[in-house]
Amino acid sequence: MRTRKYWAPSLLAMAIASPAMASDLNVNGFMSVGASMLDKDNGTEVAGADNQGGFKQDTILGLQVSKQVNDSTSITGQLVSRGSDDYATEAAWAFVTYAVNDELDLRMGRLRIPAFYYSDFLEVGYTYNSIRPAEEVYRLPFSSVDGIDITKRFSSGNVDGSVQFYYGRYIGDFSNSGSTYDADFRNLTGISLTTNMGDFGGRISYNQAELNLQGDPPAGSDLALGILGAQALAGSTDAAEDFNITGQTSQFIAAALTYDNGTYSALAEWTALNQETDLLMDDQAWLVSVATRMGEFTPHITYSTQKDEYESGRVGQIQKQLGLATEESSITVGVRYDYDSSTALKFEIQNHDEKTIKSADGDSATLYSVAVDLVF
Template sequence: MKKRTIATLLALPLAISTAYAQDGAGFPSVKISGFGTGALTYADTDKAEFARPNQASGSSKDFRTGIDSNLGLQADLPVNSWLSFTAQGLVRRDAEEGYGAELSWAFAKAKLSDNLSVRVGRIGLPVFMISDYRNVGYANNMLRPPAEVYSQVPFNSVDGADITWQHGFGDTTVTSQLAYGSVKAPLPGNIHARGKKLAALNISAEHGPFTVRAGHATGEITISDSTSLNTLVGGLRATGAGYKFPQLVTLANEIEPKEKRATFSSLGLSMDWNNVVVQTEFAKRKTKAYINDTSAWYVMGGYRIGKFLPYVSHANLKIDGAIVNTVPAACPAGYPAACTPTVQTLRAGVSRLPNSGVGQGEQSTNTIGVRWDFASSVALKAQIDRVKPKNGTGLFLAAQPGFRDTVTVGAVALDFVF
């Protein structure tokens, strides 16, 4: 979405507030807030590029500002005791080479009772422990969310509605959130992921310094505008029909990501007690398309020493299931001469699927870092990651043939809110 459009939407609550004030209606004023991160990131390899999930390019033996940097602006307009409007714009590098702007939130919220509220519009998709503030660096202890877990869902928001119920049971507060809607999100390579009939349930319980959370999401996923994927699917069908290989038609139907059912389940736990900080999540993705079935998890631990929080973490991503390549390596004797080169090209195309598009390769990351809250609403972070791909190129971009290296990634970031 264009920056001018986002600026207009963010300014709308202010315009409404001003109009009411001029009419003497005593309308509450709009509240403007924001967040941002200025970061510098470096990876010690020239054989691949390190980037955040869904970025089009990353660092390859060079210092990059765009990997971990962003800027967000939010406008909140309370209409009365039960109705409010919120809009949030975000500028970052996502699915394109340069910085782009997006409308991440735009909703109306109705408070139906002390325990129950409803939001309608564009809302955050509640699939992770830190879904609502994953892009707010200051709100997170680590410099970036672990990619092994947070790369599994390409959607940050959903256009629809959600209902939230919160209730206290003694010293424990239980919150449940149910969201439903659809979404279209850009992916690298000028393609898009569409989600229809998306439903997400998120339940959490807080008791003192402990929080436990469980979530489940389901929907129909379509990957569109991908010329290479459409060509592969069409080639499989044509070759299967022309050379009498029925398994290729079946494979094409399995690969084609058109309104295919997908599910995502996650479980998280966090603790902030006596200077000890712990956070962990486990997540599992399943799809009916070529996108890999995966399991991922991370665990982070830290200890506060004054204004400093040194921390360590380990994250892991494992492929549970992928498309079985049923394209033959060669055609039987008696087939036309063009048959074998055709099936070899198709077989290679299918083999590349698990590590292309929104597919993923296995990897693990060991992290050490420190956070320094040296001023009010400002934190400085430094983090070093050792990223090890497994059975492929992991989540790295533009990897050269044979790349299997363990890569050291270093980053410094200044997080702030206002």
């Protein structure tokens, strides 16, 4: 959901100063402090929370610096510290921008992957109504890439928009089924198209990467056991080649439609993962969210769902025996209260239903959350 019209779609939009401020170093920031608690302890996983409560999972601090070096070149850096990572700090953005002209930008360095509607401001909680984006849809294990991108802005009649192409590489952690691996994802390539026409907006993106793990998966890890299990079930090493990861391609497609007339707003977003390796499941996910602004209050409701898809034939039978598939959904009801400038207080109740977890029957739980989001 878009928030008040005075807030730009990305904190980075504030980074480029006017010509009169070109000699200044600009510093901006954002912070979210949240607390959450599950109503039961039955193994259900929701936003990293448990039934004892805690503040870490939804607490984030980000600081951004930017400087217009000259008429055509600027630099931008953004450091983010996340409670979910024990407050480790990383550079989410660190790039140089060369403005070819008023409509064309070239950037190089560490960039956000433009996969989702919220990608450019993924961790700036103040820019959306919910406490966190729906996990069923926003489920990629990393969000930045080291590389280059080209953005072309355009305007035609009542339509404004941009086309962005990027290429790069990701070296870092890859999390899957509760285990973390050292990953090297090469030839990360993608393109996204964003358009706006009056109260309506849209975004579509295509992204792909070559998956590589640095070394074999550790013995006893989910991936290592999955590979051995696939070999045993298939009857031979050669027959289990489809369950290897190294050198395989992963594709991610996303599309979003938005509406916001200042009082009522809506977002619909759909995503799909297509994995060349059968050890990682193909899936589809989508969400629908609506909200209405009532003075300083914005009540909202979101339905989100994600479902893994088995391959056909023998491969699908092996995937089921390995316990790879998940199907889950959530209904989230909340209210946002803008009690002061650049500050929002949020309350939220999320009922999460795990229909299938690792090919077995799941359970459900309710998550209660509160957070304060600020930009400065």
